[in-house]
Each structure stands twice: as C-alpha cells, then as structure tokens.
Amino acid sequence: MTCDQARELVPFYAARSLPEFEGAALIAHVVGCESCQKDLVETMRLGHELRRAFAAVPGLPEGTWLSVVANTVGAPLLRVDLGDDLAGFSVDVGAVRSGVPITGRLSVLGREVPILRI
Numbered sequence: 420m421t422c423d424q425a426r427e428l429v430p431f432y433a434a435r436s437l438p439e440f441e442g443a444a445l446i447a448h449v450v451g452c453e454s455c456q457k458d459l460v461e462t463m464r465l466g467h468e469l470r471r472a473f474a475a476v477p478g479l480p481e482g483t484w485l486s487v488v489a490n491t492v493g494a495p496l497l498r499v500d501l502g503d504d505l506a507g508f509s510v511d512v513g514a515v516r517s518g519v520p521i522t523g524r525l526s527v528l529g530r531e532v533p534i535l536r537i
C-alpha cells in the first residue's frame with residue numbers, strides 16, 4: 420500500500436467504516452510509516468473530539484419533530500423526473516396527511532406504483 424492509498428483510507432478507518440481487510444492493510448502500512456501513523460493518530464483524535472463536542476450539544480426541544488411534520492404535511496419533499504420522453508418514468512417522495520408523512524411512488528407510462536411508505 421502506498422502512502423496516498425493509506426491517506427485515502429484513514430478517514431474511513433477513523434470513522435470505523437472501513438471493511439476489516441482494508442483496515443488490516445492500512446494498519447500494516449501505518450506500523451511501518453511514521454508519516455501515515457501521524458496522520459491516522461491526528462484524524463482519530465479529531466474524530467474523538469468531534470464526537471465529544473456533538474455529545475455536548477443539547478437536543479431539540481420536545482415537540483420539534485411534531486412541529487416539522489405538521490408544517491410539512493402535503494409538501495413535496497423530492498421529485499425525480501426523467502421526463503415523459505423516456506417512458507414517463509418519475510419517482511416522487513412527498514408528505515401526506517395520513518399519519519406517517521413520507522410516501523414514494525413510481526410512475527411508468529402513466530401507471531403509478533407505490534414504492535415507499537414510512
């Protein structure tokens with residue numbers, strides 16, 4: 420593994436999102452490379468400090484998410500439309516009035532198919 424390859428993997432290792440085999444390859448490199456070792460230690464220290472800082476941030480006031488839902492009912496959240504020229508394919512994700520606010524549907528050639536309901 421080169422130093423450039425190692426430096427690309429360091430943030431993922433520090434975030435604990437690197438697959439085990441890549442992590443082992445990274446550590447094998449870092450053990451013998453002082454520069455990458457310093458980079459890994461600094462990145463992990465920064466990650467630790469960020470997690471600690473975010474843990475100290477107070478949570479949202481009670482009722483915030485209910486207010487968000489109440490204010491977004493009926494509002495479209497996302498629309499991906501590939502256009503009618505390409506077989507009329509579109510995907511909508513939007514808020515609805517029936518309880519949980521997110522639904523998705525797929526429209527192909529004018530036929531709508533529900534694909535998501537959260």
Ligand SMILES: [Zn+2]
Nearest residue numbers: 422425452455
């Ligand atoms: Zn290196």
